[in-house]
Amino acid sequence: MELNSFSHGYGQITYHLVLVPKYRYNIFYNKRIKKDCELIFNNICNEQGYKIHALEIVDDHVHLFVEFHPSNSLSEVVQYLKGGSSYRLFKLHPELKKRYWGGSLWSSGKFYRSVGNVTADTIKHYIKESQKKSKAESKSSKSMKPGQRIIEDF
Template identity: 80%
Template sequence: MLELRSFSHGYGQITYHIVLVPKYRYSIFYNKRIKKDCELILNSICMEKGYKIHAMEVVDDHVHLFLEFHPSTSLSKVIQYLKGGSSYRLFKLHPEMRHQYWSGSLWSSGKFYRSIGNVTADTIKHYIKESQGKTKTEAQS
């Protein structure tokens, strides 16, 4: 179970399942060196930016990330850093990739993301419905 964290002005949790897909859905990660370098680079970017990786899987034609990050950081910025940073570093390590990705961008422009939490949508709806109009003390009991 994921733990709630305390921040300077709040308490909570921001976790997402993010999927990054290479342009044209090429299976570039079948190459074990490129796959390993992608894992190391994404780990490095997450450490630099303060993102916590709960899980990561690099498969032949896409990458799954289960990330947690500070609430002041927008999801679009997180994805921008991951895509931009990894693309730049992978092209630097593997210049031969430029033959497949002649446009200079490794990742497709689209993205998949889903917020992840410890409770279901029904639990949230029930909580909101039951605490509606109650005082703070009544809602906690």
């Protein structure tokens, strides 16, 4: 994975997402539903400009490793994935409506974790080092407010 240049920024937004069907039913044991779900997620991501790095569908949940543009929020991405896949799977497999009579295929929750090429320790070190440089510059200015703390205080 690499960093991307955008109109006003440079970076990468990737997430590991886990989506679970409502009531954690094992609907993906059905190979046809599983394959259709995989195709639907690929289509949604292509339509929305998301990039799937990995996709795994097991009997009772879905793992997605997805990258998207910084103008999209995580909530928006999950909404497109869950809403779009639910709608399309119900159209392709009307028998699912018997099990999910309320109209919702996915549980209301989600698991998400941002994924990147650096560790938390690397970021802490970077911030600490940049703080030392600016600390030396700002000692003469004494512009800190009473009670204000620096990163090293934590």
